Amino acid sequence: MTSLTKSRIRWADLPAPVRAAVEDILGDRVVAAESQHGGFSPGTADRVRTAGGGRAFVKAVSPAQNDRSPTLHRAEARIAAALPPAAPAPRLLGSHDDGDWIALVFSDVEGRHPVTPWDAGELAVVLSTLEAMAGVLTPAPAAVVATATEQLGYDFGGWRRLADDPPADLDPWAAARLPELCAAADRGLAALAGDTLCHVDIRADNLLIGPDGDVTVVDWPLACRGPAWLDSLLTLINVQVHGGHDPEALLAARSLTAGVDAADVTGVLAGFTGFFLDGARQPPPPGIPTVRAFQRLQGDALLPWLARRMD
Secondary structure (H helix, E strand, O other), X not given: OOOOOOOOOOHHHOOHHHHHHHHHHHOOOEEEEEEOOOOOOOOEEEEEEEOOOOEEEXXXXXXXXXXXXXXXXXXXXXXXXXXOOOOXXXXXXXXXXXXXXXXXXXXXXXXXXXXXXXXXXHHHHHHHHHHHHHHHOXXXXXXXXXXXXXXXXXXXXXXXXXXXXXXXOOOHHHHOOHHHHHHHHHHHHHOOOOXXXXXXOOOHHHEEEOOOOOEEEOOOOOOEEEOOOHHHHHHHHHHHHHOOOOHHHHHXXXXXXXXXXXXXXXXXXXXXXXXXXXXXXXXOOOOOOOHHHHHHHHHHHHHHHHHHHHO
């Protein structure tokens, strides 16, 4: 998968006091750890086994790996603690924060990422899970106060930054329509009002399909209040990126997206496309060398879909 981080540290790289704190949460000594692939965090992502046979998932990071990652881990600790039991998410067992290192300990989830290009059966199960999840997470837990409009406000300004400093390789269709694209993204940002807790980072590598076919949604640091249909639309964006299905047909067929105003959908697509294309030209963040290439992949994949909707 394109999102594989190339510089992830492992359980054995953690300072001894951090490992000891995790073992205190688990109530047992860790005897084995298997680093997991996927995602962009340069911190640890290990499935661990204890001396007594218990299992858990541990993710830990410090500013030395990336200065933004600890903030995301702290946000995820707050959000995970607020998720209701019915949410299809790993259970937070505990966290450790010494002001430098932040470690999160979750229940272990047996599963694999959906295949890409997307399989029709897996996609249907994922979309059904997200529809049910939106019901469980409406209204959003009181502990989560951030809104999608706030969370994505800077991101959806990508077209304005591109208009102010157009790159030489900007697609000619987009270059000729920058004012319209800025206006569309503004419309999209305004459409993000709602009181559902949205994950806001739904991709194949943030989903696990278990042996029984159940879907678990992982990595919640960006979750915020927004419209019930947002995570379903983000899944269709991922479908457009990886291929396999017609996202327009899926938009019309699924219960949460079928009734959404077409201009609102176009606006949200415009917002994300501008974010990806603007982000792709920035220097890579420390410890996350592959993220810019993945943003470019997503922006290039979304632009033709956006053009069909705007022309």
